[in-house]
Amino acid sequence: MTNEYVLEMRGISKAFPGVKALNDMQFQLKKGEIHALMGENGAGKSTFIKIITGVHQPTEGEMLLLGEKVSFQNPKQAQQQGIAAIYQHVTSYPDLSVAENIFMNHEVRHPVWKTLNWREMHKQARQLLRELGSSLDPKTQMNTLSVAQQQIVEIAKAISTKAKIIIMDEPTAALTARESEELYRITEKLRDEGTSIIFISHRFEDMYRLASRVTVLRDSNYIGTWDVEDISNEKLIVAMVGREINQIFPDKKTSAGETVLDVKNLSKLGEFDDISFSIKSGEILGMTGLVGAGRTEVCQAIFGITAFDKGEILLSGSSIRNKNPQEAMDNGIGYLAEDRLDQGLLVDWSIEKNITLANLTDLSTLTWIHRDKEKRQAKEFGEKVHIKATSIFDSVNSLSGGNQQKVAVAKLLTKDLKVILLDEPTKGVDIGAKAAIYEIVQNLAEAGYAVLFVSSEMPEILGMSDRILVMKEGRIAADFVNRGITQEMILEAAMGEEQVQEKSG
Amino acid sequence: MEQKKQTYQPRTLETNLPFSWKRLFFQWEWMLLLILVAVLLLGSYVSPYFLNYPSLRDGTMVFLDKALIVFPMAMIMIMRDIDISVGSTVALSSVVMATLYTSAGLPMEVAIIACLATGAICGLINGLLIVKFKELSAVIVTLGTMILYRGIAYIILEDQAAGGFPEWFGFFGWGYVFGIPFLLIVFAVLAVVFGIVLHKTTFGRKVFAIGNNPTASRFSGIKVDKVKVIVFMLAGLLAAVTAIFLTSRMGSTRPNIATMYELDIIAMAALGGVSTAGGKGRVLGVVIAVFIIGYLQYGLGLINLPSQMFLIIVGALLILSVAIPKLGGMIKRK
Amino acid sequence: MKIKTENLEMEKKNPLALFYQFRELGLFFFIVILCIGVQLRNPSFLTGENILDMATNTSILVILALGMMIVLITRGIDLSIGAVIALSGMLTAQLVAANPSVNPFLCLLIGTVIGALCGMVIGVLVAKVGLLPIIATLALMNIFRGLTFLVSDGEWVSSYQMSESFVEIATGTFLGLNHLIWIAVLFCLVFFYFLNYTRTGRQIYAVGSNPQSAAVSGIKQGRILFLVYTIMGGLSGLCGVLWVSKFASAQGDTASGYELTVIAACILGGVSIAGGSGKLAGVLLGAILLGILNNALPLLNVSPFWQNGIQGFIILLAVIVNAVVKRRVERTHLLRRAG
C-alpha cells in the first residue's frame, strides 16, 4: 500500500473560548497497531480524540485518512469513515436497553422496510457481550448497570460498528484488574484482526501491556512519540510531567492509634451482607474487589446516604446511625464520592463555592454568609491540596480531572472529621495528580484521620494501605495486613471459585 | 494553564476578581431595565393618563397582588421544580378566611391567621408529597393539588359568595401609607427579604446548590428534602398573603377567584431571568419583570387595547426578551 | 461483574418478569378498582353505550397525549396545544362556513397543516434559537390564543353554518364505532410502530435520555426536536378540527387549559418530565383514567360541588398508588437478586 499510516494528523490545534486545548499536535497511526496516548489531566488527550471523531473541529491543522485529506463536520461522518470511539465520560442512554445503546444510530434494519430488527440486534448484542466475557442481557436497562458494566457496553458499541480505527479514552478507569484483562484480550484480538487502536490511559501497566508505540502530550503540546520498548518508565514520566517524580507512593510513617470506626455485621438486602471491619486513627484501610462488589454501597450506607438493614456502626465506641450525610459529617465521617461529576461537585460553580458548600454554617452568623471568611477558607484549603488554578473563582468544569478531585477533597477537609471514606479517589487522574493525592491521603492519616481507601487499582492499594479488605459479591472475602501481599493473592480472594465458573461456562 | 506542574511547590489562589466592565454590564437585569424604561416611555406616549405619580402608583395595585407569589415561585424554579397549584391555594385560603368570618363568626384577625395557616398547609402538602414520592414530578403533584384545593373551595362555598368584611379589612387592598399603597410597601419589603435570603444566606445558597446538582448537594450534607418542603410552604404562605390582598380588593370571595394565576406568575419569573432548567435567577430581575408586565398591561389598558392584543404582546415580549440574547450569542459564535 | 449480571438474566427468565416489566401496573389495578366502584354506584356505567361514549369523548385526549408523550420524552413540554386547537378549529370552521362544499378530508388536512405550522414555530424557537420549551410554549400559548380571538373577532361559528359532511367527521360511525375512536386507534398503532420500529422513533428517546451522547453518536438533535414539536402541533391542529366537528361550534376559548389535562394524562401514564422514558401503553392508561373520571363523576350523582375535589383527590391517589406499587416491584427484584 502507498502509505503505512491509517490515520495521520498534522499540526492540529484547537482553541476553546479562553483555553488553548491543543497546540500543533502531530500523530501517526499504523494499521493494526495499538498506539498509547498519554499525558496529564488537561493535556488535551480527549480533545484530540474528539477532533478525530468529528465532535470538535480543529482550529488549525489537517487530517489524513489512508493518505486522503479529510475533515469531519460531525461525528456521523467520522463513523461512516470507520472511526469509533469510547469516550472518557461514559456516554450511554440510561433509559434505553443495552442492545439499543450498542446499536444506537447504526441499528440493524429490515433491508426493504427499514424497520428495526430487534431480534437480530439482541442476538448480535448478546454475541458481542459474550466475546467481551460478559453475560449481560441485552434487554437490561442501562441505568441498572454498574459503571464497569456500562464501560463494557461502550466497548461492545465501538466494536459493533466494525470500525477500522477504534479509540479508547481511559476505558480502564472504572475497571478492576480482572475486567482490564478481558479488555486487553479484546483489544489485542481486534488488533490482530487489523484494527488500529488509540488507547488513552493514566495507567502505565495498560500501556506496557498493550501498546507498541506511545505518544505523549503535555500542556496541550506535542512532546513526542516513542516505541514502547525504547522508553523507560522514568523518561516517560519526565516527558509527561516535565520533571522527575522519584517516588509515587509516600513512605509510611504512621502510628495507628486507637480504633475510631468500628463496623459490625452491616447488611443491606441485595447490596452487601455481614460487613465487619474497623479502622484506627492514623490508619489507611484499603478496600478493593471486583467492580460491583458493593464497596460504594458500604461507604454510602456508613455515610447515611442509603439505609442499611442490619448491623451497627460504632464511632470511637459509641453506636451511631446516620440518617443523612449531614448527620454523618457532624459525627465526623466524610465521604469522597466515586462519581466526581454527578455526586462530588457542582461543576458550574466556582472552586470557592464548591469547597465551602459543606461548611456553610461555620461561615455564617444567623445564616448570613460572610463572604470574606468564605473566600479565606476556600483559599486556605484550596492551597492545602495544591489546586492548579489561577483564582478561587475559576469554575470547576474548567479544571482537569485531577484538580476537580482535589476540589472535592478540599471540601471534605473543611469539616473537622475523624473518618474519611475515599471511593476511587484517583479514578481517571494523571500520574502527577495521583502522587499529589497519595501524599494528601498520607498526610491525612498522619494528621490522625482514619482513612478508608476504596480502589480498583492493585498497585495503589498495595502502595497505600496498612490493611487491605477484599470484597466479593457484597461480602468481605479477605482481610490482609499489608505485609508481603501480592496482587495474585488479592485477585485470588476477589474472584475465588468464580474462576471455576469461568471455565465451566 | 501556563504555570508548570509543580505539584509539591505551594501555589497561591487569587481571592479577588479583577474589575471588569463586561461582568458589570453583561447582565440580564440591564436588559430588563431597558425594557421597563421603554414600556414607561411607550405608556406616556400613548396615554396622557399614564405617566404621573397617582396613575403609576395606583397602577401597581392592579398587578402587584399576584406578584407576591413570584418570589417563592422563583425559588421553586431555581430548584428545577414548579408549582401550578398556587392559584388554587389563593382561592382556598381566601374561601376559608371568608367562611370562618361570615359563617363561623370568628373575629377577622383569627380568620386572617387561619387564611395564612391554610396557605402554608397547602404548600406543606405539596412539598411533602414531592419529597416523599420522588418518582412523581412536581408538575403532576401540584397539578393534582391544583384541582383538589379549588375543589375543596367549591365544597366549602358551593355557589355562594362570602363577604361583608369589617371596614378596616379593605385597607389591605385599597389602603395607603404616607401616600404609598400598602400593597406596594409589602411587595417592596418582601422583595428585600427574599433578595437577602436568596443571595446572602446559607438557605439561599442551598437553594441554588440543589438547583445546580441535587445529588452532589445531598452528598455535601444539604438536607435537600427539608429545603424543598420549606420553599413549597413559602409558596403556599405567600399565596395566602395574596389571598388576603385580593379578597380585600374584591370585598368578597368565591371559589373561582385567582384562576390561571400560576401561568402569569411563571411568566413573570421567567422574564425575570429565572431559568426553569434550574440553578439560575436573581430577585432583582424578577422584580423588574413584574413591573414590566404590570405596567405594560396597565398602559395598554389605558388606551383600551383589546385583551387579545395584550395576550399577543406579552407573549411576543416574553419570547423576544429571552431570544434576543441567545441570537446575539449565536451570531457571536458565527 | 458476572455476579450481578447473571441474576439479572435470571430475572428475565422468571415467568413473572413480563408481568413486572409493565411499569404502570399500579395504575392499571387502580383503574380496574375505580371502575368497579363506579359500577356499584351507578349500574349504567359499564353499559355498552356508556363505554362507547367514554371512548368517543376520550379519543381526542388520547391523540393529543401521544404527541405530548414524545415532547415530554425529549425533556420538553408544550403548553400551547389548547390555543393551537382553538386556532386551527376556528380557521377551519370559518372556511367551512364560507364554502360548505369543501371536502371533510381537506378540512382535516388543512387543520393539521395549520397546527403543524404553529408547531414548527415552536420547533424553531426550541431547536434552533434554544429557548426553554416551557417559556417558548407559554408565550406562544398567549399568541395563538390572541390570534384566535382576532381572526374570529369575538364571533362563534355555529352548527347551522357547518355542512353535514363536516359534522359527520366526528359524529359518523364505522362498524358501529365513532370515527374519533378509529382515528385514535389508528394513531396508537402508527405511534407504536414509529416509536419502536423506526430509527427516528428511537432517536427521540435517545435525545431525551442523554443529549450529550446523542450528540457524540451523531444524532441531529435539532432535527429531532423540530420534528417532535411539529408532530405535536400537527396533532393539535387535527384535534382542533375534530373538536369543532364534534361539538359543532367553534369559539375563541375552545379547549383553554386543555394542555394541563393532556400533560396529566402523560405523567399519570408514567412519562417522566425528566425525559427519556415513556411508554405508549402507560399514556393510554393515563388518558383512559382521565376519560373515566370525566364520564363517571357526573354519573356518581354526588353534589356537583364535590366533583373537582374528588377528581383532584383521585388523580393524586392514582399517581401515589402507582408509585407505591412500582417500589414494591423494585423490592421484589432485589429480593430475588439477593437470592
Next chain:
Amino acid sequence: SQGAPESSGASGGGESNDGPKKYAFVFKNTGNPYGEKMLDGFESTIKELGGEVILRSPDQPTAEGQIQIIEQLITQKVDVIAVAGNDPDALEPALKKAKDQGIKVLSVDSAVNAASRDIHVNQANPERIGRVQIEAVSEMIDGEGQIAVLSATSQATNQNTWIEWMKKELEKEDYKDIELVKVAYGDDLRDKSVSETEALLKSYPDLKAIIAPTTVGIAAAGKVLTDKGLEGQIALTGLGLPSEMATYIESGVSPWMYLWNPIDVGKGAAYAAYELGEGNITGELGEKVDLRDLGEVEVVEDGEGTQIMLGDPFKFDETNIDEWKDVY
C-alpha cells in the same frame, strides 16, 4: 388581561368635562358573541347620541379582570361606566371608588349589588325568565315527567337567580307531576356540558326534558340529543343564541327556546347610561326613563337597588329562527 374597544379611536384623549362625554361598557369577557352584540348595540347608540365609547372586557370572565379595567377607566376619567358584572359583590370596592369620583355606574344584563350601582338595566324580568321556561317545558312534556337543568358554572349569578325562579314556579299546583331531578353545571365548556348531558341521560332514563338557561349549555345539549337521535323523546329548551340553536330548532330537538335581543339590551343600556350621564335621571324609584324606540320604562325597585326592565324574553321557534340566526 385587558378589554376590547371594538372600534372608535377611543385613545381616551381630552379632559372629561370638555369635549364629548365618555361612556364605558365593561362586559363579562371577550370572544362571546352574545356580549359582542350587546357591545355593538351600546356603541352604535352612544355614537348616535354623540358620546365617546369605550368598550372593554377581560379575556377571562373574572371579577379580578373587571376590577383592573374599572381602575383604568377611573384613571381615564370616564363619565359613565356600564358593567355586566362577573360577580355582584366583588366589584363593589372598585365601583364605589368610581362613584366617589363622580362617575355614574349602571349594571347591565348581570347585576352588581345595589351599593355599587346607580341603576340596573335588566334585559328581562328574571322572574319571567325563570317561570317562562318552566311553562315551556310543561307544555312540551304535557305537564308530567322528570326534567333536569343544565346550567353554566355554579358561580353564574344570573343562572342561579333564574333557577331559583324556576323552582318557585314548579311549586305551583299545575306542575305537581313535573320533577326537577338535578341541576348540573356544564361550566359553559363544550366538553363538560356534553358529558354532563350524557350523564343526565344515563342516570335518569325516564328524563323527559332538559332546561339549559345558558348559550353554551343549550347548544351542547342540543348536539348530544341530536347525535343520540333523541329528538321527540327528550325536549330541550332554555336560553340560547339563535345562531347556535338554529340547527336544533329546525330539527325539532328543541321545539323552541328563549332569549332577548342583546343588541336591544345594548341600546337600552346606552340610553340609560346617556340619561344618567346627562343627569336627566339619578336612578331614583319611580323615575321615567326614555329609551327612545324601546319605549319609556319606569324605574322599579330590585332588592335594595333599582332597575329598569326591557320586557319579556323573546321566543324563538322554527317560524322565526331563520330570520334571526344570522343576526346573533
